[in-house]
Amino acid sequence: MGIMIKKPADVPGSAAPAILIGLFVAFGGVLFGYDTGTIGGILAMPYWRDTFSTGYRNPEDGKLDVTPSQSSTIVSLLSAGTFFGALAAAPMADLLGRRLGMVASTGVFTLGVILQTVATSIPLFVAGRFWAGFGVGLISAIIPLYQSETAPKWIRGAVVGCYQLAITIGLLIAAIVDNATKDRNDTGSYRIPIAVQFAWAIIMVVGMLILPETPRYWIKRGKHAKAAKSLSRLRRLDIDHPALVEELAEVRANHEYEMSLGKASYLDIVKGTVGKRLATGCLLQGLQQLTGVNFIFYYGTSFFNNAGISNAFTVSVITGVVNVCSTIPGLYLVEKWGRRPLLLFGAVGMFVCQYIVAIAGTVDPDNPATNKVLIAFVCIYIFFFASSWGPVAWVVTGELFPLKVRAKCLSITTASNWLLNWAIAYATPYMVNSGPGNANLQSKVFFVWGTFCLVCCFFVWTLIYETKGLSLEQVDELYSKCTKAWKSKGFRPTVSYAEVQEARGSVGGRHASLADIEADASRRRSVAHIDGKEQGYGGEKAAYEV
Numbered sequence: 001m002g003i004m005i006k007k008p009a010d011v012p013g014s015a016a017p018a019i020l021i022g023l024f025v026a027f028g029g030v031l032f033g034y035d036t037g038t039i040g041g042i043l044a045m046p047y048w049r050d051t052f053s054t055g056y057r058n059p060e061d062g063k064l065d066v067t068p069s070q071s072s073t074i075v076s077l078l079s080a081g082t083f084f085g086a087l088a089a090a091p092m093a094d095l096l097g098r099r100l101g102m103v104a105s106t107g108v109f110t111l112g113v114i115l116q117t118v119a120t121s122i123p124l125f126v127a128g129r130f131w132a133g134f135g136v137g138l139i140s141a142i143i144p145l146y147q148s149e150t151a152p153k154w155i156r157g158a159v160v161g162c163y164q165l166a167i168t169i170g171l172l173i174a175a176i177v178d179n180a181t182k183d184r185n186d187t188g189s190y191r192i193p194i195a196v197q198f199a200w201a202i203i204m205v206v207g208m209l210i211l212p213e214t215p216r217y218w219i220k221r222g223k224h225a226k227a228a229k230s231l232s233r234l235r236r237l238d239i240d241h242p243a244l245v246e247e248l249a250e251v252r253a254n255h256e257y258e259m260s261l262g263k264a265s266y267l268d269i270v271k272g273t274v275g276k277r278l279a280t281g282c283l284l285q286g287l288q289q290l291t292g293v294n295f296i297f298y299y300g301t302s303f304f305n306n307a308g309i310s311n312a313f314t315v316s317v318i319t320g321v322v323n324v325c326s327t328i329p330g331l332y333l334v335e336k337w338g339r340r341p342l343l344l345f346g347a348v349g350m351f352v353c354q355y356i357v358a359i360a361g362t363v364d365p366d367n368p369a370t371n372k373v374l375i376a377f378v379c380i381y382i383f384f385f386a387s388s389w390g391p392v393a394w395v396v397t398g399e400l401f402p403l404k405v406r407a408k409c410l411s412i413t414t415a416s417n418w419l420l421n422w423a424i425a426y427a428t429p430y431m432v433n434s435g436p437g438n439a440n441l442q443s444k445v446f447f448v449w450g451t452f453c454l455v456c457c458f459f460v461w462t463l464i465y466e467t468k469g470l471s472l473e474q475v476d477e478l479y480s481k482c483t484k485a486w487k488s489k490g491f492r493p494t495v496s497y498a499e500v501q502e503a504r505g506s507v508g509g510r511h512a513s514l515a516d517i518e519a520d521a522s523r524r525r526s527v528a529h530i531d532g533k534e535q536g537y538g539g540e541k542a543a544y545e546v
Contacts, residue, residue, distance in 0.1 A: 005335050008154055012243045014236040015152045021234065022147045022159035024207050026166045028102065028139045031109060031200045033170025035132055036294070037320070038193045039075055041178025041313060047189040052122055059435065068429040068438065070122060077126050078133035079422030081112070083415050085137020090411035092138060094220075098146040099213045102139060106204045109135025113197045120187075132197075141414040145407060148398035149214035150234055153471045157334040160398045161391030165327045168386060170200075172320035179313045216403055216472075219252050227251075253497035254473040255403045264404040269412075273479045274405060280463045281397040281413035287456050288393040289420035291350055292449025293385050295428055296378060315375060322379045326386035333387065338468045339396055340460060340489070346388020347456035353381035354450030361443020374443070389456070393417075399467045399475055461486060473497060 007015050042048050049058075049065045058065035066074065085108070093101045112132025119125035144160055151159040177193045184192075212234065218227035228239045228248055237244045262268055269278055296319060333342050360373040401409040431448075434440040441448075465488040467475050474493040482488050 005155060005158065005332065007152070011152070011154070012235075012237060012241065015155065017236055018150050018152055018234040019155065019159055021211055022151045023162055024211070025102070025143055025146050026159075026162040027200075027207070028106075028143045028204055029163045029166025030170040030173070031106070031197065031204065032136050032140055033167035033172075034174045034197060034200065035109075035136055035170070036078065037171035037174030038178060039078070039129075041175065041182060041316065042190045042193060043071060043074070044313070045178075045182050045189050047185055047187070051120060051187070051190075052125065054122070066122070068433050068435070072426045072429050074122065074126055074129060076422050076426035077129040078136070079418050079425050081130040081133025081135075082137030082140065082418040083422055085134035085139075086141045086411050086415035086418050087137075088134075088411075089138045089141035089414070090407040093142050093145060093217075093407040093411075097213050098142055098149065098217050099208055099211060101142045102146065103205055103208050105135050105138035105142060106201050106208075107135070108138060110198065110201045111135070113194060113201070116194045117191050137414070137418055140418075141407075141411045144394045144398040144414075145410050146214055148472065149216040149406075152235075153474075154469060155335060156399070157339070157392075157395045157468065158331045160395045161327075161331045161334055163394050164386075164391035165324070165331065168320070168323040168327050168390070172317070172324050175313070175317045175320040179317055182313060215248065216251055216255075216406075219248070219255055220403055224248070224252065250471075250473055250497055251403070254476065257497050258402045258404045258476070264408070266408060269405045269409055274402065274409070277400045277479060278409050278412060281400050281409065282416040283459060283463065284393050284396060285413050285417035286420045287452065287459060288389050289417055289424055290449070290452040291347075291385060291389060291456065292354065292424075292446070292452070293382070293390070294421060294424060295445065295449065296382065318375075319379060319382055322382045323386045323390075326383040327390055330387035330391045334392055334395055335468065338466050338489070339392055340464050340466045340485075342388045343392055343396075343460040343464060344457060346384045346392075347453050347460060349384030350381055350389070351450050351453035351457070353377045353384065354446045354453055357381070358443055358446035358450060361446070365443060396464065396467065399470075399472060402476055403472070466491070 043066070046063070049063065052066055053064035054066070054070070056065055056067045056070075057063060085105075089101070089105075092104060095101075096104060109132055112128045112130065112135055115128030115131060116125055117128075119128055143163055147160045147163065148156060173196075174193065177196055181189050181192050183189070212230045213226070215227040215231040215234070218224070218230060228244070231237075231244055231248055232239045232241075235244060235247075269275065330342065337345075357374055357377045360370050360377075364370050397410060397413045400413075428445070430437065431439045431441050432445055434442075463485050465475075465478060465482065465485050467478065467488075470478060470493060474495075477493050477495045478488060478491050482491050
């Protein structure tokens with residue numbers, strides 16, 4: 001099989017345009033990662049604490065600070081905004097398109113950045129967090145949608161996974177910028193990290209004004225000529241090239257087949273195999289958050305400080321570097337190893353690391369050696385997350401759904417991610433901190449995250465189908481024919497939706513199963529083959545008699 005990911009020899013044209021476009025679109029993940037990553041450092045900045053404090057003093061150091069309740073609100077309001085933004089992504093992506101939807105999303109995000117930059121009190125700062133979150137929620141649902149609909153199937157996982165790589169880069173840049181400005185004794189300490197986000201927004205908008213709309217979106221809108229032009233640009237093939245014509249015909253036939261089965265309302269997406277896929281996507285995104293990764297990036301600086309680790313900002317930079325570097329092997333393994341094995345590998349590794357951190361921090365929290373264990377196994381945990389659940393959750397949810405409901409379902413699965421993100425961001429200070437009304441779990445909180453990692457193992461085994469190497473249309477066939485996730489690795493697609501559409505009328509129309517229609521299409525091919533042979537024999541006989 002070889003160790004390199006290579007374009008199949010029988011695939012014409014070039015994959016370079018689609019890959020480069022997918023990589024650029026992934027840049028939107030920097031907005032996501034930077035915005036979520038910068039707040040942890042800002043909350044620990046002395047000048048920000050003095051400016052935004054309402055008189056509360058932190059019992060750990062006796063200095064002015066925001067209360068745990070205010071900290072929860074500030075951090076979690078971004079996640080609340082992203083939840084509603086993700087839900088709004090579906091109508092926006094279907095109405096404006098995937099490309100212009102991302103442009104509009106960036107505009108909403110920029111409004112939030114402006115409000116945070118000018119704020120000098122908590123209410124305006126919180127409002128900025130909400131609107132920035134709303135924009136991030138929109139972007140986080142539309143980007144994997146755009147990437148999945150444009151990338152070639154043989155490298156789609158790596159391209160969509162680059163979205164997570166961009167998120168980790170954003171988190172790392174946030175840690176570096178926070179570290180560079182934390183000691184400033186003026187508003188620049190927090191305004192510079194926030195204002196840097198204007199640069200990300202400008203890059204995103206300019207790029208999206210140049211890039212093409214996805215061909216599948218044009219098929220959904222019935223504009224087939226525009227779909228052909230878009231796919232021609234992505235595959236670097238002429239509009240009338242047989243391979244391009246065949247790919248478009250298959251996408252169009254699959255969409256027409258799905259539409260013939262019924263409507264695409266929000267009520268319809270919770271039924272049948274689409275409902276099963278939606279539940280899988282929501283659980284996958286929710287469990288990604290319940291592994292505890294954002295505890296590290298939201299509250300890591302404060303947690304390491306409270307654990308007695310000196311220069312916690314530096315530790316946050318280190319975890320950011322580990323996060324970026326560890327994502328890269330995941331982009332390779334998602335195509336060479338597959339979705340299911342990589343998710344199982346990550347879940348087991350995270351479970352072990354979380355329990356080691358929890359046990360070490362609970363048994364001997366005051367030992368300097370314990371601090372080294374905490375840092376080491378938090379970094380190993382991040383490796384397992386970043387190389388598996390980080391990118392693969394976005395890859396799998398981007399592949400799961402039929403075109404007619406893809407935007408709706410992706411927005412709901414992404415909203416599930418953000419709902420759990422908000423819940424964790426809001427609850428964590430109460431779970432970890434000491435004081436009245438708080439659980440004071442400290443390092444014991446890692447027992448909670450580790451237990452959810454164990455749940456992840458069972459979830460992957462029972463519900464995650466292997467979709468490596470399948471087109472988005474072939475994933476529909478996979479779910480129609482394969483009833484058990486653990487049997488999906490051996491699945492081989494046999495359906496041509498173009499032939500299915502031709503055969504539908506003779507086998508009961510919309511009420512016939514895909515298997516019945518496929519059998520009829522196969523029978524038609526056999527008859528055509530026999531007729532062709534008979535015509536050939538007749539021609540030979542006539543020539544002989546002459």
